[in-house]
Amino acid sequence: MAADPIRSFLVNAGDTDSAPLLYRPTVSVARTDKGWMLEADAFVLPLGVGGTLTGATYRSLANDQSDEVMFDSILESAMPPEFGTNTPVVLKRKTGNVDYLILATAYGEKGIVPGEALKSILSLPNTFRRIVLPLLGAAQLSIGQVLDEFYSILNGTRLTTPLHIILVVIDRDAEAMAKRRFVGFEDARPQPVSANQPHFTNDAVDSKNARDCLGIEMEAETFARLLASRKVTLPLAIGLFGNWGSGKSFFMKLIRQRMENIAREEKESLTEAYCTNVAHITFNAWHYLDSNLWASLALRIFEGVAAELSNANPEEPSKEATRIRRALAEKIESSRRARLEAEEAIAAAEQARRACEDRVAELQQQREKVTRGLFLSDVRLIKPEVMSAITTLGLGKIDDVEKLEKSLKEGQAILASLSALIPGPIRRLPAALRFGAILLLGLIVGEAVLTWLPELAKGVFSPVSVWIATATAFTSWAVKRLASARDAVKTLSEAVTRVRKVAAGNVEANSDNAIITELREIDQEIAAKRQIAQAAEKDLAEAAARLQKMESGALVYEFLTNRSAERHYTDGTGIVSVLRQDLELLKKKLDELNVGRERRVERIVLYIDDLDRCDPARVVEVLQAVHLLLAFDLFAVVVAVDARWLERSLYVRYLPGFEKMTEDERTASEFSPQNYLEKIFQVPYHVPGMGADGFGKLIDALTPREAPQAVRRPEPVSPTDGAIGGGSPDGGGAEPGPDVPSQQTAEQRLQPSPLTFTDHEAAAMKEAAPFITTPRAAKRLVNVYALIRMQVNEDDLNRLVSPLSSDAKALVMLLAIDIGLPRAAQVLRREMRLSAHPMPELVEDIIGRCGNAQSGLRQQLKALNVLLGAIDPVPASKEFGRWLPYVDRFSFHKPEALRAAVEEATPA
Secondary structure (H helix, E strand, C coil), X not given: CCCCCCXXXXXXXXXXXXXXCCECCEEEEEXXXXXXXXXXXXXXXXXXXXXXXXXXXXXXXXXXXXXHHHHHXXXXXXXXXXXXXXXXXXXXXXXXXXXXXXXXXXXXXXXXXXXXXXXXXXXXXXXXXXXXXXXXXXXXXXXXXXXXXXXXXXXXXXXXXXXXXXXXXXXXXHHHHHHHHCCCCCCCCXXXXXXXXXXXXXXXXXXXXXXXXXXXXXXXXXXXXXXXXXXXXXXXXXXXXXXXXXXXXXXXXXXXXXXXXXXXXXHXXXXXXXXXXXXEEEEEHHHHCCCCHHHHHHHHHHXXXXXXXXXXXXXXXXXXXXXXXXXXXXXXXXXXXXXXXXXXXXXXXXXXXXXHHHHHHHHHHHHHHHHHCCEHHHCCCCCHHHHHHHHHHCCCCCCEHHHHHHHHHHHHHHHHHHHHCCCHHHHCCCHHHHHHHHHHHHHHHHHHHHHHCCHHXXXXXXXXXXXXXXXXXXXHHHHHHHHHHHHHHHHHHHHHHHHHHHHHHHHHHHHHHHHHHHHHHHHHHHHHHHHHHHHHHHHHHHHHHHHHHHCCCHHHHHHHHHHHCCHHHHHCCCXXXXXXXXHHHHHHHHHHHCECCECXXXXXXXXXXXXXXXXXXXXXXXXHHHHXXXXXXXXXXXXXXXXXXXXXXXXXXXXXXXXXXXXXXXXXXXCCHHHXXXXXXXXXXXXXXXXXXXXXXXXXXXXXXXXXXXXXXCCCCXXXXXXXXXXXXXXXXXXXXXCCCCCCCHHHHHCCEECCECHHHHHHHHCCCCCCCCHHHHHHHHHHHHHHHHHCCHHHHHHHHCCCCCHHHHHHHHHHHHHHCHHHHHHHHHHHHHCCCCHHHHHHHXXXXXXXXXXXXXXXXXXXXXXXXXXXXCCCHHHHHHHHHHHHHCCCCCCCCCHHHHHHHCCC
């Protein structure tokens, strides 16, 4: 490969005087005899006196060249006549893994001075981040001497940008010595001024709190009402088209958020105009690249509908709903346990009650058996009136209690027979009327007496007197007879009661009382347990009703979960036909569930995202799946995709060889992407671009404002003794560097203040609008800027926040160019290290040096030139240069030279 035409490489020292010297070079050690194969920017090639091509390193490198003679010719032509320790030469030549060779020598007028040679190398402009450095002069000097001189130079050097030196040695002893000598040089970057909380905004969008900074809320509202309206007949498919990062995912989340708001408002108003129960399901096609798409889509739909039925978020199950269901289930289980325990207690108490009742019956039998065997002489409570009653009733001799009770029964029978003499109607009359009736009966008897009296008697007595006397006598006798019988029976009954009580004895009476008390206690226990059981039954019914309300549609839920385990979805066999059948069954079950005003799942809105990240075959497969879903009036599908990728995927699938066709040939072919898409999408919509106004609002939202406090450099802390090697190879004391971490308490480290931005910084970001075309790019700009700002020292932070400085603008422009025009940025960042020209002039120069094979680069550079013309003023080169190392670290690509253009301009 030809060398770059030699141009002046050194930059006037006056151009860098204003930049602070903050960075001490860092050092690592590598053992190899081919240092140019290490990952670095440049390799220092040691040469002999006056630049003679000699030495072991030169010979090894020359042997690696395809044309050693030409290589020698290039080296010789690159060296100036007065080549020495103070005049190193930078040669732009790709060698191994480095892009540059630095020709240097340790042989000067004062002898072998490797330290002077290294000092001259470090005096070159800060164009490199990593340099491979062999031990210059080690062929004549000891390794310890070379390392001492290198240490002295590196320890006292401060640069404006970070630089890492890789010391190359060829044996283990030298490696160990070098590592001991440069202990503490591994990382000497300046510390940040203060620790702030990291400021970062990811690409994820919260569907519940999506904040519209792009002015697209009205468009999202329109689509939300379209998808939620009960007057809109499904199926429906909407295609959201836009470039990568243009906000398609955000737009879908905004639609969903508005639909959920509409559903809440509808439940309050009861207008029946919009659906209130919609299953929102997101399917990210990119997440299922390594699985069967049909199976993944089916399972995602089933999971989403099941989640909607259980009142959970299909994206993230509701913690509150889960908590409520768990609490209800626990309450049901607890109520069931309480009811069972109460029922068991009732059963035990009832069993105990039956045992008590059996005991009472047994005692009664025993008491009666004992009572019947007692003699009246044993019972001293039989009074004379009892015996008189027995005589009155005409009963026999009574010796024991059993005969007494028998006499009582006979007396009761006699009383009943006497009463029987009185006609039934008279017995049922009140006492006063009953006496009158008996009197009347006596008169009737008297009349009969008069009929039978002899004629003589009739002459002596008058008929009236006989009649009255007879009636009165009969009545008096009947009444007295009944009263005597009644009193006798009553006396016998009282006597039997007293005898029984005494005959049972105190022991039996006490036993009876204990049993009765126990029965009473058991009855109380049964009543209490029944109350507990009733309360548990009530709680159980209430909890079960609530749970049933939450999980109504359990049969559908069971169907969905069972289908998720269907083998066709796990092994992929016959899956399309199975999915169609399952969707038909799902539709039927949901129709049965959605009865009256209680509609559990009225429709399913499926959001398909990141389709433009998938390969063409998967894109077409998703479109086929959408076409299947549109056969059911249950689905509305929203697909977000880059229209260009969608069209290309269709061409790959249905028009092989389209890449070689002209546009006219594609148009003339039978296949048309638009015709295909029209069969799937009823509504195509291109998401509005961000625009300068939207970009400004987004920047305001992403950059919390608060004027930062005055910054101070942290007080340095003395390093541990021996942390940096001393004046001997074994290491010793040395002056500490200025950039040592400050002491902070754990609380200060773990609770830093939030990172805020100034209006000056936000204004600088807004000026980058021409470079930033998507919300994703805007977030990356703010995120990277914030991360860089957290790393800077006091001086750089003051430059960024000061309205009098253009550093914030310079940093933002470098980041914006890297984000918006990455290929141009890749070359521009390398060229800016080699030139002090203003950026617009440098861009023009690079455009002029682009070869014919670099049309893409040239196009981006021309676009950059146009955009730079709209920026006034453009920061100075030194302001850009200060931030180049940071931007390099936060870029996808390393800075790269114009290799192709160089080769074309300079033949070998």
